[in-house]
Amino acid sequence: MAAASASSAAASAPDFPDIAVVATAQTPAHARYDGPEVHLIMDCVDQLLASTGLSRDGIDFTIAGSCDYLSGMPFAFVTNVDGMGAWPPVYESHVEMDGAWALFEAWLRLQVGDVDTAMVVGSGRSSPCNAREVFHLQADPYAVAPLGLDPDALAGIQARSLIDAGLASESDFAAVVARSRAAAAANPMAQVQASGAVAVADLLAEPYDMAPLRAHDVAPPADGAAAVIIATAERARELTDRPVWIRGIDHRIESHHPGLRDLTDSASVRTAAATLGIGPAAGGGGGGEGADPDGGGTAGLDVAELHVTHAHEEIILRSALGLDDSVEVNPSGGPLGGNPVMATGLIRVIEAADRIASGRARRAVAHASSGPALQQNLLCLLEGDG
C-alpha cells in the first residue's frame, strides 16, 4: 500500500534535513484585477526579497504553479517568469497545479542537499474566464465532460450525498459560511468582506444555486498571487528569527470517476494524514514522523487552514482529519473569503505559517485541493520553534 511504503521509506531514512518557511507574501484576492498576472507575482517577489534581505541571486531554486486555461492562453505561465526575475537565468520549474504542489516539489528539492533556498509562487487570474465553464474540462473527456458536469455541479452532488447520509444539514453548510465570512472580515487580503455578522437564518433564506448549495456556499474565483521562501535549517536561521518548520508534506489522489468514490468521506486526506502522523488514525500521539511528542487532542494541532471552496467540504475535511473543536479552522476566512485560483492552496500554507510565526499557534496543518469534489488533496504539517 502506498501509504505504508512512503512511511517506511521515511522511517528507514531518518536524516532528512529540516526545511522551514522563512518568508511569505500574498496579494489581496481581487474580484477583478485589471493588470497583468506578472504584476501580481512581482508584488509578492518584491515583498519576499525585502523581508528576507535576499537578492534575487540568493535564491537557489524557483518553482511556480499556475493554469494556462485561466488566461485562455497556452504557455501563459511563460510570461510569469518575468515577474520572478529570471535574469540572469535562474534554476526554475513550473507545475500546472496549485502553488501548494510547487511547494511540495521545492521541499523535496531542498532535501537533496545541494541547494538551500527556494522561492515558491502560485498565481492566477480567474476574472478573464468563466471558471465553471473552464474547469469542467478537468473531467474525463470521454465519459464525464460531455455531461457538462462542472466542479460546482459535482460539489452539489457531494453536498447532497452528505445530507442523504445524515452527516450534515444545510444549516451546517450555512454555519461554515457564516463563520468563514466573520473571520474573513478581519483579513485584509480577503475578497468577501462581510459588513458585520452574517446570520445562518439569513443565509438559508437565499435561493439555491446547485441545490443543496447556495451561491454563498461557493468560493467566488478571484485574481491573485502568493509566494513563499523556504530554506534549509542553517540558512533559515540566518534569514528569520521565526522559522516555521515543514514537518511533512504528503498528497494523494482519488479516482477520477465520482461513481467510484465515497463522496461523503476523503480517503486521500485520511491517507495523507496517516502518512504525516496526524489525523484520526494517528490518535494524536501516533508513530508517524509528524507525530506530536506531547500527544494531546488532534495531534496537538492548533490551527487547520483548509482549501474549502464549497462549504460542505469543511465538514468532510474535519472528519477525515479528526479535528475536534480545539482546532481553529480557517481563521483567515479560508477560500470562502478569498479564492485566487492556483494560489488558494499555497495561501493555506501561508496563513498557517503566519499564525505560527506570529506566535498565535504552535502547530498547524494546511490543506490544498485540486479537482472536483476534493479529488486530490495535499497536507502540509507546520510547526514553530517553541
Place this chain on the structure above:
Amino acid sequence: MARPCAVVGIGQTLYRRRRGDVSLDGLVREAALAALTDAELTFADVDAVVIGKAPDALEGVIMPELSLCDALGAVGKPIHRVHTAGSVGASTAISAAVLVESGRYDTVLTVAYEKQSEGNATWALSGGRSGGQAAGGTFAPWIREYIRRSGAPEHIGWLVAVKDRLNAVKNPYSHLRIPDITVEKVRESPMLWDPIHFLESCPSSDGAAAMVLAGGERARRSARPAWVLGHAKRTEITTFPGRDTVRPRAGVECAAALYASVGITDPRRQIDAAELYVPFSWYEPMWLEGHLIAEEGEGWKMTDSGATALDGDFPVNCSGGVLSSNPIGASGMIRCLEAANQVRGTAGDYQVDGARVALAHAYGGAAQYFAMWIVGSSLDVLA
C-alpha cells in the same frame, strides 16, 4: 547529499501522426506498462507518479492528472504534474529524479505524452491565437542569425535532416520513416520558414514515453540501471533587447552547471552519445555550440565532418530525434530515455558501441527553458 537515482525501466508507445486506436488513458498506460514491464515491476510497486505534457490546450483537457490517475495506477498515491513548455519532458524526468534523490520516494513512475492529433499545435504554439507564426516562424530568424555569425554553408541543415531520418529507420518506435531521404530531397522540399524546408522540420506526433526511476535497493538490484549522474535546469525571461536568442545564456549556464556537477571538463571527449532537442535541423549545430560541446562558430563543422553521425566521435540523436518523432510534451522525456538506452546498451540497431556516458537535453518557450541530464552505465563512470 543526493541519494543515487537510476532509470530501471523504459517504455514507449509507437509514435504516429494519429493514434486513433487509443484514448489518452490508453496512450499513457501503454507507455507506463511498457516501462514497468521493462523494470520487472507492477503499478503496486510505484510510490509516486510524475507526469508532464505541453499545454493542456493541445488536447483540451485541463490538469489531466485528474482524469489519467486511474489509468496510471496512481489512485491513493501522489501524482504530480510538470509543465515547462517544450522542455517539459526532460523537466518531468528531472522532477521525478528529485523525488527519488530526496530519499522520500523509492520508486517513481514518470510519464510524458502528447496526443497532437486531438488539437492544433500551431494554434497552441501561437499562444492560442489564429494566424500565429508558430515555432518555425519564431526560430527561423534566429537560425538565419546563426548562419550569418558562423558562416555555416546552407547544406548543414540538410545533412542533419538526412542523418536523423536515417537513424530513425533503425528505431522501431519512430513516427517518420524516410529510408530514401537524400540531401537533394531535403533541398527540394517546400520552404516553410526560410531557411527551414519541410523536411528539416519536426512532425506532429501522438505518443507517450515513460520511465521507472528508483533509488536504494531497487536501483542496486536492477539488471540494467542507467544512473542519473546529474541534472540541471535554467530559465531566462522571454524577451529584452540584450537577450541572445541564438546562444541563450540560460542554455550556456545550464550546460556549464551540469558538466561541473558531474566533473565533465571536456564534454566532446567525455560524453559518448547525446540526445539533443532538435526540432528544426539547424538546432543541431546551434546546441552543440550553445551547450559548450563545440566552440562558438565550430558546431556546424562537427555536423559537416560526420562527427555527429551514429559512427562519429560525438553521435547526436541516434534514435532519430525530435525530427522523426515529436509528441511535444514527451519529446524531452524521449531524449532522456534514449540517453538511458545508450548507457544500458538497449538501443538496438542505433546503439553506440560501448556508450557509458550520455547526455539528454530539451528546450522550450522562446529558447528560454533548458533541462538537461547526464546518465551513466555506473555511478563512478566519470570518476
